[in-house]
Amino acid sequence: MKIATWNVNSLKVRLPQVLDWIETHRPDVLALQETKLTDENFPRDEMLAAGYQVVHSGQKTYNGVATLSRSPATDIITDAPGLDDPQRRILGTTIDGVRILNLYVVNGAEVGSEKFAYKMDWLEKVTALIERERRDHEDYIVLGDFNIAPTDEDVYDPEKCQERILCSTAERQALQRILDLGFTDTFRLFEQQPATFSWWDYRHLAFRRNRGYRIDLILASPSMAQRCKATWIDQTPRKLERPSDHAPVIAEFEDR
DNA sequence: ATGGTGGCGCGGCCA
Numbered sequence: 001m002k003i004a005t006w007n008v009n010s011l012k013v014r015l016p017q018v019l020d021w022i023e024t025h026r027p028d029v030l031a032l033q034e035t036k037l038t039d040e041n042f043p044r045d046e047m048l049a050a051g052y053q054v055v056h057s058g059q060k061t062y063n064g065v066a067t068l069s070r071s072p073a074t075d076i077i078t079d080a081p082g083l084d085d086p087q088r089r090i091l092g093t094t095i096d097g098v099r100i101l102n103l104y105v106v107n108g109a110e111v112g113s114e115k116f117a118y119k120m121d122w123l124e125k126v127t128a129l130i131e132r133e134r135r136d137h138e139d140y141i142v143l144g145d146f147n148i149a150p151t152d153e154d155v156y157d158p159e160k161c162q163e164r165i166l167c168s169t170a171e172r173q174a175l176q177r178i179l180d181l182g183f184t185d186t187f188r189l190f191e192q193q194p195a196t197f198s199w200w201d202y203r204h205l206a207f208r209r210n211r212g213y214r215i216d217l218i219l220a221s222p223s224m225a226q227r228c229k230a231t232w233i234d235q236t237p238r239k240l241e242r243p244s245d246h247a248p249v250i251a252e253f254e255d256r
Numbered sequence: 257a258t259g260g261t262g263g264c265g266c267g268g269c270c271a
Contacts, residue, residue: 009271010263034271036263061264062271107271115270147271201271202261245262245271 001096001255002027005216006237006248007104007145007199011035011066014244015043017237019050025234025250028070029095031102033145033246035064042066057088065091065102065144075099080129083122090126092133097256098224099137101130103144111168119147123174131181140221142183145199145246147215148175150185154214156195166213183219186231186251198233199246207238218251227254 004027008014011032022030035042035058042056047068057078058064065088067073073093080090091102103126108119134140148171152158161167179185197212206212220228231251238247 013263034263061269109271204260206261242262 001029001098001253002250003029003031003098003100003141003143003218003253004248004250005031005033005102005143005145005218007033007216007244007246009034009036009244009246011037011043011064012041013242015046017240017243019046021234021237021248022050022052022068027068027250029098029100030068030248031091031100031143032066032068033064033102033104035066036061037064055091055093057091059086059088063088063104065089065104067091067093067095067100067102069093069095071096073100080125082128083125085122089122090129094137098139098141099133101133101140101142101144103142103146105145105147107147108165108171110165111163111170116165120170120174123177127174127177127181130178134181134221138221138223140183141224141251142178142219143217143249145215146175146217148172149213149215150175150217153194154197156197156211156213161213166215178219182222184222184225184228186218186220186225186228187214187233187249189225189228190230196233197247198249200238202245216246216249218249220251224253227256228252229254
């Protein structure tokens with residue numbers, strides 16, 4: 001089973017790239033973030049023609065999460081309890097018996113800002129949701145754009161980024177609280193090249209200089225981590241014309 | 257250096 005995540009930064013713009021990519025990689029599940037589309041504008045027919053079922057929780061202009069899958073998705077949720085939130089950032093589905101929680105974590109702007117406080121509150125409520133759902137789903141994957149670089153290894157210049165957004169102790173502790181529920185960052189199950197990132201700012205030639213961050217993660221429950229054969233970041237789409245600022249991440253799991 | 261780039265959508269917000 002291949003499970004992937006990709007922040008596409010507008011599915012309207014990136015649709016041809018996404019269709020090419022799923023044709024090449026044939027993931028069983030692809031979690032998308034930042035679709036920036038209402039549900040009625042989602043390119044459902046194109047995805048169906050490519051062999052993928054679609055669940056989307058979107059809004060105009062901002063945010064939006066979609067989960068594409070070769071098998072149908074059931075038990076769909078689009079919110080966490082206590083998060084009375086119009087922002088479309090959460091999409092839970094069950095696909096081939098695996099619970100998949102697709103997240104577009106709040107960016108948080110700047111440490112100490114109002115948006116940062118909101119990010120912390122949002123993460124707390126999502127963590128409570130995961131904790132509750134975990135009891136009913138042994139095979140559980142949490143994936144998406146976490147807007148948190150787990151460690152200094154996941155940042156191009158740790159000193160420059162110290163205690164700044166994406167890297168602060170508070171954000172890393174919030175991620176650790178999810179990991180403490182029994183999840184593994186599957187990328188780190190395997191030997192990786194140093195300075196392998198999943199997001200680079202559009203500005204200052206950051207991609208060419210590899211000034212990036214690894215903030216797109218695939219977390220696995222113990223039963224899934226045990227079956228994980230490989231996790232890698234596909235930087236090919238980031239090199240295309242008019243790319244997303246994020247690269248897709250793929251994890252491959254042995255079948256039960 | 258408070259800039260810079262990109263998306264949405266047409267002014268200003270968000271990342």
